[in-house]
Amino acid sequence: MSRPVGGGTHSQKLFDLAHDATNQCVQCGYCLPACPTYESMGKETASPRGRINLVKMAAEGKMDVQQDLAKPIDLCLGCRACEVACPVGVPYGHILEAAKEVIADADSSQPSTGLRGKLKTMILSHLFPYPRRLRALGNLVWLYQKLGFDKLARKTRLTQLFPEPLGQFEKVLPPLESPAKRNKWGTIIPAKGEKKARVAFFPAVSWTR
Numbered sequence: 001m002s003r004p005v006g007g008g009t010h011s012q013k014l015f016d017l018a019h020d021a022t023n024q025c026v027q028c029g030y031c032l033p034a035c036p037t038y039e040s041m042g043k044e045t046a047s048p049r050g051r052i053n054l055v056k057m058a059a060e061g062k063m064d065v066q067q068d069l070a071k072p073i074d075l076c077l078g079c080r081a082c083e084v085a086c087p088v089g090v091p092y093g094h095i096l097e098a099a100k101e102v103i104a105d106a107d108s109s110q111p112s113t114g115l116r117g118k119l120k121t122m123i124l125s126h127l128f129p130y131p132r133r134l135r136a137l138g139n140l141v142w143l144y145q146k147l148g149f150d151k152l153a154r155k156t157r158l159t160q161l162f163p164e165p166l167g168q169f170e171k172v173l174p175p176l177e178s179p180a181k182r183n184k185w186g187t188i189i190p191a192k193g194e195k196k197a198r199v200a201f202f203p204a205v206s207w208t209r
């Protein structure tokens with residue numbers, strides 16, 4: 001087991017949190033076809049196996065947590081489809097959470113700079129905490145798809161002009177339901193006997209375009 005060679009506290013923390021888990025990966029690649037970001041980008045660094053390797057190397061101090069690891073981890077959707085596909089049970093979710101924690105630690109010591117940093121701060125501070133804004137964004141995206149702008153943007157390669165996180169997100173965006181459908185509550189089935197709790201189920205949605 002090799003300890004971090006860079007001696008950085010971030011590498012050390014990553015080593016302690018996730019190095020053992022990264023060692024469980026046998027590099028077989030069975031997870032690759034299950035990964036939507038690998039499917040859309042076709043790069044090893046956008047695959048579960050590639051991200052696991054990057055986390056391992058960052059934990060060993062062989063690469064920088066912010067410069068080399070943050071972007072590939074940022075582009076991971078966190079769907080964990082790779083975890084289900086993995087024949088040896090690599091705990092990808094655990095590795096991802098550890099990497100995110102360490103990247104957040106590293107980020108907190110530096111102000112957000114550049115388009116990516118500003119976009120992230122804007123989304124986290126001004127979008128996610130506000131359900132109405134999220135709903136409005138969902139409506140705009142639905143309109144964008146409904147009017148066929150998504151197909152046009154891909155056909156004319158306009159999506160390549162989007163900042164990378166947005167461009168990649170656009171590629172894996174599922175078709176959205178109309179605002180009327182999304183805002184409608186499902187069928188409410190009353191409890192049989194004494195009501196003990198409220199339970200909600202999300203129906204399965206096909207993500208094929």
Ligand code: SF4
Binds near residue numbers: 077078080082092
């Ligand atoms: S969590 Fe999803 S997007 Fe991330 S590596 Fe696994 S399959 Fe790919």
Ligand code: SF4
Binds near residue numbers: 025048086
């Ligand atoms: S995460 Fe699992 S499926 Fe993917 S390369 Fe490693 S061992 Fe193979």
